[in-house]
Amino acid sequence: MAKLHAFTVYYVKRGRNHRWRCSDVTFWCVDEHLCNQWTQALKELLEMQKSRPKQLLVYINPYGGKRQGKRIYEQKVAPLFSLASISTDVVITEHANHAKDNLFEVNIYKYDGVVCVGGDGMFSEVMHGLIGRMQKDSGIDQNNPKASLVQCNIRIGIIPAGSTDCICYSTVGISDPVTSALHIIIGDCQPLDVSSVHHNNTFLKYSVSLLGYGFYGDILKDSEKKRWMGPMRYDYSGLKTFLSHHYYEGTIAYQPAKQTHGSPRDKESCRTGCYICKKSEKQLAEQTKEHGLKHEEGEEDWKVIKGKFLAINAVNMSCACPRSPKGLSPAAHLADGSADLILVRKCSRFDFLRYLVRHTNQDDQFDFPFVDVYRVKRFQFTSKLSEDNESNVMDIGKKRFGQFCRDHPACCCNIVNSTWNCDGETLDSSAIEVRVHCQLMKLFARGIEENCKDEAAYSQSRIEQLL
Numbered sequence: 001m002a003k004l005h006a007f008t009v010y011y012v013k014r015g016r017n018h019r020w021r022c023s024d025v026t027f028w029c030v031d032e033h034l035c036n037q038w039t040q041a042l043k044e045l046l047e048m049q050k051s052r053p054k055q056l057l058v059y060i061n062p063y064g065g066k067r068q069g070k071r072i073y074e075q076k077v078a079p080l081f082s083l084a085s086i087s088t089d090v091v092i093t094e095h096a097n098h099a100k101d102n103l104f105e106v107n108i109y110k111y112d113g114v115v116c117v118g119g120d121g122m123f124s125e126v127m128h129g130l131i132g133r134m135q136k137d138s139g140i141d142q143n144n145p146k147a148s149l150v151q152c153n154i155r156i157g158i159i160p161a162g163s164t165d166c167i168c169y170s171t172v173g174i175s176d177p178v179t180s181a182l183h184i185i186i187g188d189c190q191p192l193d194v195s196s197v198h199h200n201n202t203f204l205k206y207s208v209s210l211l212g213y214g215f216y217g218d219i220l221k222d223s224e225k226k227r228w229m230g231p232m233r234y235d236y237s238g239l240k241t242f243l244s245h246h247y248y249e250g251t252i253a254y255q256p257a258k259q260t261h262g263s264p265r266d267k268e269s270c271r272t273g274c275y276i277c278k279k280s281e282k283q284l285a286e287q288t289k290e291h292g293l294k295h296e297e298g299e300e301d302w303k304v305i306k307g308k309f310l311a312i313n314a315v316n317m318s319c320a321c322p323r324s325p326k327g328l329s330p331a332a333h334l335a336d337g338s339a340d341l342i343l344v345r346k347c348s349r350f351d352f353l354r355y356l357v358r359h360t361n362q363d364d365q366f367d368f369p370f371v372d373v374y375r376v377k378r379f380q381f382t383s384k385l386s387e388d389n390e391s392n393v394m395d396i397g398k399k400r401f402g403q404f405c406r407d408h409p410a411c412c413c414n415i416v417n418s419t420w421n422c423d424g425e426t427l428d429s430s431a432i433e434v435r436v437h438c439q440l441m442k443l444f445a446r447g448i449e450e451n452c453k454d455e456a457a458y459s460q461s462r463i464e465q466l467l
């Protein structure tokens, strides 16, 4: 028998529900020279793939979600990175803000990307570190709410190991560490809108998923005390908050997003290669070419809404997650430069439950008389309490009689403020000013792919597209 020579090709195979797996095929051949020619040609082809990362900085939160981050990375992700010849510097975080602070100190420019292993909170830390570092290096003051921010071209990869993993689920279609690792390896790139949140010309936070006041703010505040329960804390605090049924009075002012095509009531969702996000990318490039970073937005066309709200949810993306597979705004776009502002007004407990149930099924969440939704580029919120404080008409008696509104004791209208839930972190201020920055950062992802029945059908459609 002649001596056989062989080489193995590792490739990505699509599974069900947006899951990707690594598969391999081994080629055998008797001719050693031919075998070497093949491996050489394949190596050269791989070398030409400039979007694939070679060096990554990895942060692992060992305490996120079910505390499995370190194990998930070591067992499922590191072997794939090493198979793909990616070199890594790994930091296991020792305290909150470790990753964020570290990103201000290290030479980030030597990396092709930063990977976070954890949940939405861990992603938020890495995003704040990277965006903050870019602004610092470019001399841009984050405290100026009107500043045009510098885009961050160092991509972030998310290995989901948290409690909600909403950002991973909404940008990949599944919360699965191996799938996310493969998106990183093949060098996918998904731009992402980021909202900046300010109070009185002071920068508070950035947000990419949910900015929620009322229901989601109260859940978060209560659940933070129960971190030891792990992801279950949200079910416990969710039920408690639902039963308390608190309303909050305040004023919302918003500027509609006129430049984006599409509406929150659209039937189609944002998917891989989304033409609405592509149009926004083109507009952004033209704007930057014309005005550079100096472009200022007009102050025209503010709309004002006063009312009592059970929940105010501003989402930059659908916020799909395993608990809510279509998300809070199923037609929101990842990179169109706008957010969907959802106002849930005072209604009965039963009606609010009907609304919440629609987070989990196929029915239209906005088809209720007490729910309004607007696609916006900027908004401001002031609670009734801070309005009263500002105009110096605060009734001290209200304070003394505890937290319920003295004027309507039976209405559950809360005179204390709720808290803003900003991607799973609480904000210190209730009065905020929010602005969406179109495609401020990039992820190692490609958006959610259209569902295809099987791989053969997918390949066929790709061939047809290419032809």
Ligand SMILES: Nc1ncnc2c1ncn2[C@@H]1O[C@H](COP(=O)(O)OP(=O)(O)OP(=O)(O)O)[C@@H](O)[C@H]1O
Pocket (backbone or CB within 6 Å): 060, 061, 062, 063, 064, 065, 066, 092, 093, 094, 095, 096, 097, 098, 117, 118, 119, 120, 121, 122, 123, 125, 161, 162, 163, 164, 165, 166, 424
């Ligand atoms: N070593 C650490 N010790 C304590 N806290 C940490 C550590 N590293 C990171 N953190 C903080 O833990 C918080 C929560 O982490 P993470 O987002 O990973 O998990 P989660 O809250 O369970 O998930 P999700 O955000 O998806 O709901 C983050 O805000 C992060 O700042």
Ligand SMILES: CCCCCCCCCCCCC/C=C/[C@@H](O)[C@H](CO)NC(=O)CCCCC
Pocket (backbone or CB within 6 Å): 119, 120, 121, 163, 164, 165, 166, 209, 210, 216, 219, 220, 234, 235, 238, 319, 321, 323, 324, 328, 356, 357, 359, 360, 421, 422, 423, 424, 425
């Ligand atoms: C009777 C059935 C009612 C069921 C209602 C289920 C609703 C689930 C909606 C989940 C929406 C998640 C939005 C994303 C928020 C994240 O930025 C944040 C950080 O991870 N998570 C939470 O605040 C955690 C929020 C958890 C809420 C439970």
Ligand SMILES: [Ca+2]
Pocket (backbone or CB within 6 Å): 193, 315, 316, 317, 332, 333, 334, 335, 336, 337, 338, 339
């Ligand atoms: Ca958006």
